[in-house]
Amino acid sequence: xxxVSQDPRHKITKRGQxxxxxxxxxxxxxxxxxxRQTLGQGPEFLTYFQNEAQLEKSRLLSDRFSxxxxxxxxxxxxxxxxxxxxxxxxxxxxxxxxxxxxxxxHFGDGTRLSIL
Amino acid sequence: AQSVAQPxxxxxxxxxxxxxxxxxxxxxxxxxxxxYVQYPNRGLQFLLKYITGDNLVKGSYGFEAEFNKxxxxxxxxxxxxxxxxxxxxxxxVRDSYMDxxxxxxxxxxxxxxxxx
Numbered sequence: 001x002x003x004v005s006q007d008p009r010h011k012i013t014k015r016g017q018x019x020x021x022x023x024x025x026x027x028x029x030x031x032x033x034x035x036r037q038t039l040g041q042g043p044e045f046l047t048y049f050q051n052e053a054q055l056e057k058s059r060l061l062s063d064r065f066s067x068x069x070x071x072x073x074x075x076x077x078x079x080x081x082x083x084x085x086x087x088x089x090x091x092x093x094x095x096x097x098x099x100x101x102x103x104x105x106h107f108g109d110g111t112r113l114s115i116l
Numbered sequence: 117a118q119s120v121a122q123p124x125x126x127x128x129x130x131x132x133x134x135x136x137x138x139x140x141x142x143x144x145x146x147x148x149x150x151x152y153v154q155y156p157n158r159g160l161q162f163l164l165k166y167i168t169g170d171n172l173v174k175g176s177y178g179f180e181a182e183f184n185k186x187x188x189x190x191x192x193x194x195x196x197x198x199x200x201x202x203x204x205x206x207x208x209v210r211d212s213y214m215d216x217x218x219x220x221x222x223x224x225x226x227x228x229x230x231x232x
Contacts, residue, residue, distance in 0.1 A: 042206050042222030091159055102148050102167045107159035
């Protein structure tokens, strides 16, 4: 069973550096989401793709953040000029459209980002 | 605005006893409700969802949840707790009217501790 895969699992970097995370959704899923989870909190929505189109971005997603899903399959989330406040778990989820509008989102194990 | 409240940071229960993890929500339209479980350093695993129909929803691992429209609640229950149920539980909602992105709004989570 190939679930949602995220890489890397952990990333430690110095403040000011750029980082990029990758998410591979479940193969037939056409919806892909990015969430951010800080310690002691629930996940917060960042952005959403349907196929290759980025259809919504949260105001949490400052101009230092960019996400892509170029071929409607895997997605990348890039953070430029990282700040201490970017330290969090970044979660990717995917779901299938077209078989009912409320299919559950399936989550990957996340990328934990630590900013030194 | 959509919101989810999980009033208990932690729930303690003895193995074999019934458990309840509370969740209340606020949406403008009809709610679509979900429960997820998170183990340490892992992503979220889907447990169950309420979309429409019977107010009692059955899910994975023997969990169930009861939708109560008048109390705007969606409490998670299990008749007999296992030590292995110890984890972090998140309630989430999507507003059927207000949100075309299918993003989930999560509560802050409840840590369940089942003692032997």
